[in-house]
Structure formats: structure tokens, C-alpha cells
Amino acid sequence: MKDPRTFHVKSFGCQMNVYDGARMAELLEAEGMTAAGDGASADLVVLNTCHIREKAAEKVYSDIGRLRRDDGTRPMIAVAGCVAQAEAAEIPRRAPSVDIVVGPQAYHRLPAMIGAAARGGRAIDTDMPAETKFGALPARRRQGPTAFLTVQEGCDKFCTYCVVPYTRGAEISRPWAAIVDEAKALIDAGAKEITLLGQNVNAWEGEDETGRVQGLDGLIRALDRLPGLARIRYTTSHPNDMTDGLIAAHGDVETLMPYLHLPVQSGSDRVLKAMNRSHSAASYLAILDRVRAVRPDIAISGDFIVGFPGETEVEFTATLEIVSAVNYAHAYSFKYSPRPGTPAAGMDGQVDAAVMDERLQRLQALLTEQQMAFNRATVGRRTTVLLERNGKKPGQKIGKSPWLQSVHVEGDAAIGDLVTVDIASAGPNSVGGILVSPERKAA
Numbered sequence: 001m002k003d004p005r006t007f008h009v010k011s012f013g014c015q016m017n018v019y020d021g022a023r024m025a026e027l028l029e030a031e032g033m034t035a036a037g038d039g040a041s042a043d044l045v046v047l048n049t050c051h052i053r054e055k056a057a058e059k060v061y062s063d064i065g066r067l068r069r070d071d072g073t074r075p076m077i078a079v080a081g082c083v084a085q086a087e088a089a090e091i092p093r094r095a096p097s098v099d100i101v102v103g104p105q106a107y108h109r110l111p112a113m114i115g116a117a118a119r120g121g122r123a124i125d126t127d128m129p130a131e132t133k134f135g136a137l138p139a140r141r142r143q144g145p146t147a148f149l150t151v152q153e154g155c156d157k158f159c160t161y162c163v164v165p166y167t168r169g170a171e172i173s174r175p176w177a178a179i180v181d182e183a184k185a186l187i188d189a190g191a192k193e194i195t196l197l198g199q200n201v202n203a204w205e206g207e208d209e210t211g212r213v214q215g216l217d218g219l220i221r222a223l224d225r226l227p228g229l230a231r232i233r234y235t236t237s238h239p240n241d242m243t244d245g246l247i248a249a250h251g252d253v254e255t256l257m258p259y260l261h262l263p264v265q266s267g268s269d270r271v272l273k274a275m276n277r278s279h280s281a282a283s284y285l286a287i288l289d290r291v292r293a294v295r296p297d298i299a300i301s302g303d304f305i306v307g308f309p310g311e312t313e314v315e316f317t318a319t320l321e322i323v324s325a326v327n328y329a330h331a332y333s334f335k336y337s338p339r340p341g342t343p344a345a346g347m348d349g350q351v352d353a354a355v356m357d358e359r360l361q362r363l364q365a366l367l368t369e370q371q372m373a374f375n376r377a378t379v380g381r382r383t384t385v386l387l388e389r390n391g392k393k394p395g396q397k398i399g400k401s402p403w404l405q406s407v408h409v410e411g412d413a414a415i416g417d418l419v420t421v422d423i424a425s426a427g428p429n430s431v432g433g434i435l436v437s438p439e440r441k442a443a
Ligand code: 5AD
Pocket: 052, 053, 161, 162, 163, 263, 265, 303, 304, 305, 334, 335, 336, 337, 338, 339
């Protein structure tokens, strides 16, 4: 196989994969390769995979099949991400055309692996080396108005349904200075909004430049002081790591956007215990009360699993009840998927697929209603919108409100502008806005 000159990275799953995908692309460009628009013509295709549920994990195999071209050729194929980490040995057996298998902590070694594959070998690397990949990656560049920045990786919580502690390893916080430097590079490259990422981002901990131990709130306050950064977000969080300091930051850090993704998974204390969540429905609600006390307009988002082993109808109803108590602005909900190697996969009382379908439908109907109600309640508000991309209609731009709603506007403003908008109409998945004042800032 010849040395690839063009590449395409396709990321699935969570935002951490989107971040890793962007960093892989930067790495390959620094090696002199060029990004191809899609996988159809690229010499190298990187599938950056997700292992969280069975459906996501199985997708990689059908995607690999589709990479074969009409003339019988195929690109060099690299499987990256969490499926690579979890199924390194199985992948070449099930999909012999895969040339490279690279885990989420080893992708800084991709150039050498590509070299080995071009010489006809197969390269597999799922190490979780002590030295981090971050130091070996090229500096951030070429940025849209919004950017992700991974500050924390891994998880020590071991929820009984979840593969993350196995695929992403133990909780690790990136050092303060590395994060601040990367944020500065992103801002220099055009980012006005940075979303701090981690599997348990609010467990981030590190020493600031004076040696003082700081939590995520300290880091957010430091980034808030960086000139040119208009908005800060973070995701995803565990209720047990919602510290007093972080809650307080929601009240007084102006650039910290009023949006909190705080998964609860279930409203039943029996199920939460079986999930090893180490919080109760009541303690979760108490956290939200405190956050809302300092930031009343905050948009709350969550994750839910229906049909965890042993979940009864009454226990499922408790989930509907907590949803009713919270009023979510946005949410993700899933049918429980047994994952190999996790404790829940071997538990008694696996729930029937049809029951899960029916519960998911009822939950999603309620969540959709709440999302619509949230959007409707913002109609009439004057707010800022960071324009991210062009819409389908001529002159239309799409951006995000502070509450992470998609906002459609028309008028004289450019991508990257932070504009003032009156929200005028609401749909289930977006709102319509009227441009009040384009606030052109040099990018
Ligand atoms: N089955 C279904 N959903 C899951 N999640 C994690 N593991 C599973 C699983 N085995 C969901 C949780 C988590 C989100 C990222 O994915 O809700 O918060």
C-alpha cells in the first residue's frame, strides 16, 4: 500500500471523540497530508469509534465494509477511539482489511503506524502510556468560533453499566499550564467559545501557577480572564463532583454560560444504587436547587437510561417523576445496552426489549415536551448569539444562545460574530431570532 497523501477522519459518539478527531487531523496535516472532503476519495480513512452502547460499537464493522470502492480498491483503514481500545484483538479478525488499530491514548503515534501499514504491516497500539499524547501533538490551529478542549480524561466512578472506566482508563487531569496554553492558542486561532471536556470534567483538579490546588471552578475563573474569550462551557459532569466552588461560579462568572449537563440516569434510588451512582434522586435535586438559586435561568440537560436490569414499572415511573420535577431544557435518553465486562451485563432481571421501547417512548415524549416548553419560554428574550455556520436559506446564519439552543437569524452578520438577538419564535429543536445589533469583533 502506498504512503497516503490524503485522509478523512470520521468521528462517532461523544464530544471527546470530536476533539480527538480534530487533533488527529491536525497531526496528519502536520505530517504533510491533506484533508479530503469525505472518505470516498481519501487515501486514509480514520474511523474514530464509540463503544458506549452495542449499536454504536457494531456500526464500525458496517462502515468498514462500505469503504470498499467500486473498482475493488480500498483506502488505508485505521480504527481509532473506544472500540479500538476495547476490541483491539477482535477487530482484525472480524475485519481483516483494517490496517491500523489505535486507542484513544495512543493516537499521537499514528504517523509511525501509518508508515508501518504502508510497508504492508498491520499496526496495533492500545497502550495507555504514562507520558500523555498531548505533549506530542502539534499546536492548535485553524479554528471556527467554537472549540472543544479536553481537560480531563477517564473515569473512576465505575457505574455498573458503563464501559468508560475500561476504555478510557482512570481519571487523569491535564495540567493547568497546558490547558491555559491550549486555550490561548485556540483563541489566537479564532475561537470565541471554549467547551472544556472530560468524561468527568468536574472532577478536574490541578495546581495553578502559584502551586495552589484548584478545581474546575478555579480553571474556569482563570480562562474567564483571558482576553478574547467570550464564552466558557463544560461537559460532562457527575453530581458528586458539583463542588460549592463550581456552583458559585455559575452565579458570578459572566463568561460561564447558563447551561449544565448533569446526568441523573434514573429517578429510582434502588436503581441508582444498583447502577453504583452514589447519589440519590433527592441529592441530585438538591444540587439543582443550589445551582438555580445562583443562576435562575440555567438550562439543565441530562442523560437517562431506561430498562436497567431489574427496573420495574414503578421504578421507571420514578424517572418520569424526576424529569417532571427538574424541567429539562435538553436531554439524551437511551435503552440500557449490556456491555461486555461491565457488572450490570451479568445482573438478573434483564428487561425485555419491547418494554424498554415502550418506556423510552414515554420518557422521550415527556422530554420533548419539556424542551419545547423551554424554547417557548425564551421567546421575547433579548440575548447574545454566537454565529457558527450558514443556514439553508440565503442569508440565514445559525448560532447558539447562552442556553445552547440553535438560533436561526437573517441579516448582515458574519460567522464568528457575537450578535444581539431577540428570540421571536420557538420550535422543538431550535428558535428563530431577530438580529438587533451585529457586534463585529476582529476574529
Ligand atoms: N447502555 C445505555 N446507555 C448507556 N450510557 C452509558 N452506558 C450505557 C449503557 N450500557 C449512557 C449514560 C451516559 C451516556 C453517555 O450514555 O446515560 O451518561
